[in-house]
Every structure is written in structure tokens, then in C-alpha cells.
Amino acid sequence: MIREDDFQERRKHIANLSDKELYDRFWEMTAQVVDPLLELGRKNTTPSVERAVLLRMGVSSLDTQKIVEGAMDRGLMGHGTGNILYKVSKAKNISIRETSEAMARGEYWDDAVAMFKEGK
Known part of the structure; x- marks a missing residue:
């Protein structure tokens, strides 16, 4: 079975786009695919x-429960605890491990709430 080569025909609608326009189109289309998946995750996650x-x-099993409860108590579960941990870690310029230990002790939650209420 020989497949007919129709590449030139299929690419007509993007043939005249610049590299920048192709780049932007790629990310726009990627968002169209990924956004519904993210929405499913926000609505359907569980502790x-x-x-x-x-x-x-790499978070300690003892700390995971405390972090999940902290996120639930503050209405942040829809943002994902891993995402919260990662963004706080980056904002504080400390490791994921240090951040998880601190959040399990109750630290940085005000920062996390402010971060996600502002839409960062």
C-alpha cells in the first residue's frame, strides 16, 4: 500500500506564516488541547x-497529608498541591524539599494564597 503524499496540500493554510507566527500558532493550538485537561484536573482531583x-x-509521606490538608483548608486544591509547592519553592528560591517541610509546618501558606488569588 502506497500512501499518497499530500503534505503540500495540507500545509497550504500555514505556508505563508513566518516562524514567529508558526510558533504562536503552535502554542495557541497546544493550549486548545491542554486547557480542557487542566480543567478536568481542577474539577476532579482528590486528596x-x-x-x-x-x-x-520527593515529599515525605508524613508531610503530604499536612500539605494536602493545608491546600484544602485554604481552597487551593483546584490549583494542585504539586503546582502550589513548585511555585512557592521558585518564589522563595529554595528546594522543593525545604518548601514541603516548611509548608507541612504551616509556613508559606499566606504566600501561596496571595500567589494564587492574584492569578500567578
Whole structure:
């Protein structure tokens, strides 16, 4: 079976785009694919899933429950505990491990709430 080469025909609608326009189009189309998946994650996550994510990030099993509860208490579960941990870690310029230990002790939660209320 020989496949007919129709590449030139299929690319007509993008043939005249610059590299910058192609780049922008790629990311626009990627967002169209990924956004519904992110929305599903926001609406359908569970404490169990969030603890599993934290464990895979190297967070101590003892700390995962405290971090998940902290996120739930503050209405941040929809943002994902791994995402919260990562963004706080970057903002504080400390490791994921240090951030997780601090958040399990109750630190940095005000920063996390402010960060996600502002839409960062």
C-alpha cells in the first residue's frame, strides 16, 4: 500500500506564516488541547491524587497529608498541591524539599494564597 503524499496540500493554510507566527500558532493550538485537561484536573482531583503527586515530587509521606490538608483548608486544591509547592519553592528560591517541610509546618501558606488569588 502506497500512501499518497499530500503534505503540500495540507500545509497550504500555514505556508505563508513566518516562524514567529508558526510558533504562536503552535502554542495557541497546544493550549486548545491542554486547557480542557487542566480543567478536568481542577474539577476532579482528590486528596489521594494530590498526595501521590507530592510523593512523586520527593515529599515525605508524613508531610503530604499536612500539605494536602493545608491546600484544602485554604481552597487551593483546584490549583494542585504539586503546582502550589513548585511555585512557592521558585518564589522563595529554595528546594522543593525545604518548601514541603516548611509548608507541612504551616509556613508559606499566606504566600501561596496571595500567589494564587492574584492569578500567578
